[in-house]
Amino acid sequence: MNALKWFRTFLAEHRTRYIVALSLATITAVCFIINPIISGLIVDDVVMGGNYALLPTLLLIFIAMTIFRSAVRYTYILIFERASQGILFRMRDYVFRRLHEQDFSFYNKNRTGDLMSRQTGDMEAIRHFTAFTIYSVYENVLFFLIAIVMIFLVDYRLALCIFCVVPLTALTAMKQLKSIRPAFHKIREQFSNLTTAVQENIGGNRVVKAFVREEYEIEKFGKENDAYQAAEIAAAMIWRKYVPAFEFFLSLTTIVLYLAGSIMVIGGTLTLGELVMVNGYIWMINLPLRMSGWLANDYQRFVTSVEKIYSTIDVEPDIKELDGAYTIPRINGQIAFRNVSYTVENEEILKDVSFNVMPGQTVGIIGATGSGKTTLMNLLCRFYDPSDGDILIDRVNLKNYDLTSLRGNIGMAMQDVFLFSDTIEGNIAYSSPGCTFAEVKAAAEIANADGFIMKLPEQYDTIVGERGVGLSGGQKQRISLARALLKDPAIVILDDTTSAVDTETEAIIQESLKYLGNRTVFIVAHRISSIKDADMILVIEDGSMVESGTHEELMEKEGYYARVFKQQYGDFD
Ligand SMILES: Nc1ncnc2c1ncn2[C@@H]1O[C@H](COP(=O)(O)OP(=O)(O)OP(=O)(O)O)[C@@H](O)[C@H]1O
Ligand SMILES: [Mg+2]
Structure with missing residues (x-):
């Protein structure tokens, strides 16, 4: 399908409206024949011929025609406007849905401003075309043809x-x-x-x-x-x-x-009346010529806009659900990475990573900045697919789960916290619409957020600004943590979630996380204190998993982990 064909599918939904409106436009254009004829008759028969009795009738027809024409024109302009708004509504909705189908890679590549103008400026160009340009072109072509025929008929x-x-x-x-x-x-x-x-x-x-x-x-x-x-x-x-x-x-x-x-x-x-009559048709020749430049420009703009919109929605997402993908209400949380590599534009971001996690285990991930920790978690959520190797959850390849099941089972507090301009309650409850206030409060308590929220003047009803403006970094992180926990996920991912809170608060959060029950937890952190007690710690360096084991095991290895430990705690031993 090409862009214009795609557009026509929306136009086709309003075919009847357009047919009716264009028929009315035809009637109006034909009505324009009458007034010059009346003018001609007034000159020839009334003024020159002295048939004064004819004048009132002619004037009455003149007035009646004008009123009728205006009413019909009003009607079809309204029909065009309605059809156009209908088309726009469906298109905006369709494009918005498509934008939600796109994956991370798409948003990495496209500028926000460009995507915004697809939904605003470009839609406006289409509105203008469907509401105005279509009938204007039609009207003007008709005027021109009618005028030619009429003038030829006269002389x-x-x-x-x-x-x-x-x-x-x-x-x-x-x-x-x-x-x-x-x-x-x-x-x-x-x-x-x-x-x-x-x-x-x-x-x-x-x-x-x-x-x-x-x-x-x-x-x-x-x-x-x-x-x-x-x-x-x-x-x-x-x-x-x-x-x-x-x-x-x-x-x-x-x-x-x-x-x-x-x-x-x-x-x-030639009679004088005929000359007057032809003079009455001249505008029907001149107007289309005058309008042709504008209308052609409108058309050009419309085509460009449709093509631009189509080029954004025509992108197939990289992440696709397989036919017959599993729908699974609750996964256990056993996870296996098997020789997973991830390459973007010839840059190897993850290299041959393998590990196994049992349900209920807590996994700590540590490594220098840019080493690939977030990427590892993004692969687990299937925001990207590995270039090599497999990821299995409960012994089933990730690709076999439908995305709703998979992501529905994962609660992720992302490194880059994003809050909506909504109340705190709304932001926490975002992960599980329909939950009760008590549940929201309980999640906030685990995330150690309830305390500061209750001190705010409007408590849970406090509106946080765009992206969480008005809250501190640590407060935003805790709200994002509460949001991840509220949906009661089988797998919890905390990507640098406590980096902005003090160690004391972090300790309280960790204590409450222990009572979460049977779930697999991934904690990505730079602080040893955040992951020390994990059942397994993975050390990532330059995209490779260089060490893994418990805190004690890694300390014995005296590798990267032990070095970081000594840097953070001093070499007391
Ligand atoms: N979409 C992407 N396209 C290209 N390169 C990327 C992309 N995302 C991440 N990278 C690169 O992959 C590497 C790993 O990034 P990642 O975000 O996983 O690091 P990280 O370990 O989470 O770092 P930090 O501790 O700073 O959060 C970096 O070199 C980064 O530049
Ligand atoms: Mg990261």
């Missing part, structure tokens, strides 16, 4: 005179469009840069302030702003260059009509 010689000029106007319109297209493209590109600059600055405003880089950022933004202004002005200049020629040719049509028409009226081969 073919007059028509030929007028149509000597029309190609000149059309040519100018085409040239204008062709030369302005790159300028319009540049505007859209520059606008996207401007949005990205704003978005990054709002997101990173604390860093900007901390390093007193406001002036630098303002200057950087100023450059983008300048470039945007320049792009807009450049487009306006191109547009303006063609305006005199364009307007000249448009009035030339009228001049030719008056010249040829007058000669014919004087010569007696």
Whole structure:
């Protein structure tokens, strides 16, 4: 499927609406024939012919037609708007769902700002097209054709005179469009840069302030702003260059009509009324020419936007559920890594890692920063698939579980804590919607968060700012821990979760974690104190598992672990 075909599937859902609306548009366009005819009759029969009795009837028809036309036009514009909103609603929903199907790699590759503009600016371009451009193009084509037919019906010689000029106007319109297209493209590109600059600055405003880089950022933004202004002005200049020629040719049509028409009226081969009538059709020729540039630009924008949106949703996620994947309500928590390697763009991040964990065991993972600890846990959650080797849970390959079962059984407190702008209760309960307040409180107690939460003015109803603004680092970590524990997972992953809390609080948390019952717990940490009591400790260095065993075993080995221990506790022995 290509982008436009994909778009048509949404359009097709509103086929009936579009057919009705376009039929109404046809009726309106045809109605435009009548008023010039009436004008002609008024001149020929009433003014020249002296049939004054006809005037009220003609005027009445004139008024009635105008009212009828307006009502029909109002109706179809409304139908277009409704259809367009319906299409947009479905598209936004579809794209949002697709975004949720994408995995970590997708979000590593795509800029937030770009993904945001797919759902905002690009959707707006589609709205404009489906609500306005479609009927405008249709109307204008009809106007043009009707006018040609009508003028030919009145007098073919007059028509030929007028149509000597029309190609000149059309040519100018085409040239204008062709030369302005790159300028319009540049505007859209520059606008996207401007949005990205704003978005990054709002997101990173604390860093900007901390390093007193406001002036630098303002200057950087100023450059983008300048470039945007320049792009807009450049487009306006191109547009303006063609305006005199364009307007000249448009009035030339009228001049030719008056010249040829007058000669014919004087010569007696055309009535004055017929001249007035043709004059009434001239706008139906000029308007489409005038609009053609804008409409072609609208179409171009629409196509670009559909293609951009389609290119984001057309990405197949790397992580796929197998056909017939297991659904399992509760796993036991036996885990085996068998020669697991993970490579990204030729960089080996994990190399040949193997270990076994029994249900209920606590595993500590330690290693230098960047050694691959988080990656190891990401593989266990199947956020990425190993490039080599297998990961088994309860003797079944991870890939055989459906993702909901797998991740539903894992409670992860991520290293990079993310809190939603919601109440504390809402943030903790995020992992298990429908839980009771007592459960939320119990989870917070295990995470040693209840104490500080109760001291807040609004306690559990306190709204935390975007990404948890207003809470300390350690407080955020404890809320994230409570969130991971609340869903009562079979496997708990704590990735650096207590790094920002003091050792005393950490000890309290560890004590309560012991009473969690039968679950497999992974604790990733830099502090020996966080993992010392684990049933098994894995030491990761440069993507390889270099040591494993209990604290005592590792101390005896006198390797990396023992060195870190001595650094942190001193060489007392
Ligand atoms: N998506 C990715 N693409 C490319 N490289 C990555 C990606 N994620 C991580 N890495 C690289 O993999 C290595 C291991 O990263 P990882 O986050 O697992 O380290 P870590 O042991 O958790 O470190 P820390 O203790 O600082 O949290 C790093 O060198 C990192 O740059
Ligand atoms: Mg990490």
